[in-house]
Amino acid sequence: MWKNKKISVIFPTYNEKDSIKNSIEDFFSSGFVDEIIVINNNAKAGTDEEVKKTKARIIYEKKQGYGYAIWKGLEQTSGDYIIISEPDGTFSGRDVIKLLAYSDDFDYVIGTRTTEELIWQGANMDFFLKWGNWFTGKIIEFLYNTTSLTDVGCTMRLIKRPAYEKIKRFFTVGKQHFGPEMTLLIIKSGIKFIEIPVNYKPRIGTSSVTGSKKKAFFLGLKMILLIFRYRFKKIKLD
Numbered sequence: 025m026w027k028n029k030k031i032s033v034i035f036p037t038y039n040e041k042d043s044i045k046n047s048i049e050d051f052f053s054s055g056f057v058d059e060i061i062v063i064n065n066n067a068k069a070g071t072d073e074e075v076k077k078t079k080a081r082i083i084y085e086k087k088q089g090y091g092y093a094i095w096k097g098l099e100q101t102s103g104d105y106i107i108i109s110e111p112d113g114t115f116s117g118r119d120v121i122k123l124l125a126y127s128d129d130f131d132y133v134i135g136t137r138t139t140e141e142l143i144w145q146g147a148n149m150d151f152f153l154k155w156g157n158w159f160t161g162k163i164i165e166f167l168y169n170t171t172s173l174t175d176v177g178c179t180m181r182l183i184k185r186p187a188y189e190k191i192k193r194f195f196t197v198g199k200q201h202f203g204p205e206m207t208l209l210i211i212k213s214g215i216k217f218i219e220i221p222v223n224y225k226p227r228i229g230t231s232s233v234t235g236s237k238k239k240a241f242f243l244g245l246k247m248i249l250l251i252f253r254y255r256f257k258k259i260k261l262d
């Protein structure tokens with residue numbers, strides 16, 4: 025709970041069998057998290073068994089994709105504030121309080137993983153990924169004349185339920201570039217948001233995306249196209 029608001033965390037999972045139990049315990053140990061929902065997106069065998077050792081709830085999404093898994097999680101939570109993160113050991117339960125502290129003034133609080141001091145040794149944030157994320161963030165900032173953005177690939181974020189209700193019917197991206205789509209919808213809807221630095225630690229297990237430079241580069245291009253497309257897209261808000 026945070027100021028009488030129920031806090032839910034959603035963890036999409038695909039290949040995090042060896043880290044998911046610790047991640048769940050780490051986020052609960054923040055002291056603020058009321059429920060954790062794991063979205064099993066055709067995850068590696070043995071993942072459910074690990075989750076069952078904890079108090080987290082498991083739901084299933086068969087449609088393969090980072091975005092689809094998060095959509096399902098958002099649909100199934102009951103929290104007033106929903107935190108989206110990853111159970112791969114890269115994010116820290118200690119950062120929950122930072123998101124919550126800013127939620128007093130903002131309806132969407134998104135993390136950035138490009139703060140040099142908070143990039144842990146061994147984390148998957150080399151020069152190329154750091155400045156690629158920064159540059160793409162700056163494209164959004166410039167094109168939409170919005171607040172500072174220094175990352176576009178950070179899963180860790182908080183959204184308040186009314187903000188989610190406002191944007192959910194516009195979700196279109198079921199794959200890996202769903203993250204920036206969500207932020208663009210927030211910007212287009214005029215919802216108050218801020219980006220804050222979070223810790224970024226080494227991943228446990230293998231990354232299926234940004235571990236490969238080629239995949240990361242093409243994902244970046246997709247994101248940039250999305251950003252330009254959204255700039256001129258008409259969205260009918262009520």
Ligand SMILES: Nc1nc2c(ncn2[C@@H]2O[C@H](COP(=O)(O)OP(=O)(O)OP(=O)(O)O)[C@@H](O)[C@H]2O)c(=O)[nH]1
Pocket residue numbers: 035036037038039040065088089090093109110111112114148177178179227230231232233234235
């Ligand atoms: N790649 C991938 N990830 C999925 C899928 N469904 C859910 N996820 C989850 O999405 C999160 C991101 O995937 P990762 O493999 O960690 O991607 P990454 O290369 O580490 O990318 P970053 O975390 O953005 O650096 C993880 O928590 C996955 O479990 C899917 O179909 N594909």
Ligand SMILES: [Mg+2]
Pocket residue numbers: 110112114227231
């Ligand atoms: Mg990851």
